[in-house]
Amino acid sequence: MTDNQPTPDRIMRLINGYWATGVLAAAATHSLFTHLENGVDTAAGLAARAEISERGAQTLLDGLVSVGLVELHEGRYRNLPDASTYLVEDTPVSLARFAKLKLKHMGALTDLADVVRAGGPVKAPVVEVANNPHWEEIVKAIAPQSVPAATAAVELLGLAEAGEISILDVGGGSGIYSGTWLEANPAARATQIDWEPINAIARRLLDERGVGDRFTCVDGDFHTTGFGTAEHDVAVYSHIAHQEGPEANIEVFTRLRQALKPGGTLVVCDYVVDDDRSGPAFPLIFASEMLLKSKQGSTWRQADYREWLLKAGFENVAFYSAPPGTLVIAR
Template sequence: MTDNQPAPDGVLRLINGYWATGVLGAAATHSLFTHLENGAETADELATRADIAERGAQTLLDGLVSLGLVALHAGRYRNTPEASAYLVEGKPASLSSFAKLKLKHMGALVALPDVVRAGGPVTDPTTEVADNPHWEEVVPAIAAQSVPAATIAAEVLGLADAGEVSILDVGGGSGIYSAIWLEANPAARSTQLDWEPINAIARRLLAERGVADRFTCIDGDFHTTDFGTAKYDIALYSHIAHQEGPEGNVEVFTRLRNALKPGGAVVICDYVVDDDRSGPAFPLIFASEMLLKSKQGGTWRQSDYRDWLVKAGFEDVSFHSAPPATLVVAR
């Protein structure tokens, strides 16, 4: 290797990136971050609490140190602040269930070369149907991803002081936005439009959080279900735009505009890329997920959202950071 030649470490780390998914998923499966948070500090202590082999515990700890999720000081291990916030079970924004879920999805990437050649899925996606039993696992697992963005959106909207507002959550999934927003504003009411099995999951979450009395559901597909006219003060469209093409998004935004009362706002949360597609990093790489799973979706630019919303009848469009997502607010 010459003085000017870079070392291969970074490329090798990326080539073997599935190790990170595997180590993180296995650690979450055995609740290692939770045990670390609760005082286990060595491989043997973790092995005992997690009921796994000490060699297995040490291997996972080594991997987590490599990933920057666990710190080692004087022979003792502890969670980094990032792991403590997002990987300890029971915390509001815990992604531990999502880490376990992604461990099962790694095999799908084998098809990516063929999908790239074809420009989309080479087999019909089988998950996007109402009666798929996988929703019971997927919907709760991904709910925590929306906790930071939902909290930021409530602040951007001034929701706590907004009084008796009505909210429409299109494709609301777990209902996590409604839960956080109804907690922030005791006078607010929310309606979620989603498939019946998913609405059932949302009703459970809202009941657990004590706000189910101000939460109602409409069972249906948002592509075909009427949103109503001038019924809502706020409409939410979170992590759906990336599954739709330009024409589909303009059509939905137009219907949302019609569903809003005068002065109402639509809130879109999604992985948005810069207009020159130079960043941010997470939304850029997320595009491969859409290529694998959708026929016309993608990670869209800020200019795309602005153009679509203006076509739909909105006049004021603003963007707010909610890493790794972006909030788009239009009135």
């Protein structure tokens, strides 16, 4: 067989891709990446530190080497840079919680073939309610995904030098944007609109960051809660547009435009695809989750955001890469 001929290897890895999710989630559950980062470098050592079987530790290490997160060098294991940066626990960008969370979602994929045929969910969708106890887990798990975008926006918008500005965060969840921006600008103040239990989590997290005295929460559903008129210098709408259809997004963008002072800026972050739908890779595959779970959601194109924002009254729309998402800045 020549080098140019296809082999079944990549297809087999994709067919069995759920094993990568399982191995990654199990390794995160037992803190293997953290232990490796702290110098434990053998299966026996990891088994002892994590209080798991040595057979189990070796199996996880084999899997992590297979998916390119851990390397073996002269009989010793160590994290590769991606794992060292994003899977060690208790760092601002750690995705270890998210890895454990996604393991619980794998069962829903068995419906995907039927969902594709129907064009949307085939089972009654889970109706999110404000008092669901899972918010504590979910809010903390998804927050690190927004750290790159929130950090990039500080520089793009010149927030550190912006003085006494007012920030509106719609559906702000953990308050990751408000927390990052308030740390960068000690004169800024932020208001978050979200459900009461989620706001309670955000208040606690921002108190821990030492900026809670400049952070206000409005309890409510952003679909029905007012945003105010000409009250804010900056507004942020992060990882929500993919859950909504075109009309709903235009309606929210219009209200956000009205909430901004003249010359104000809207920051949208989401998984945005190229206009010809050729990339980026993660937003393209994330569209499957929206088909599975929502009636109208999708990963929308840059052209869609530009059209909606112009209809909402914004005059200038720009896009900036902030993996795994894209920052959309509208003025």
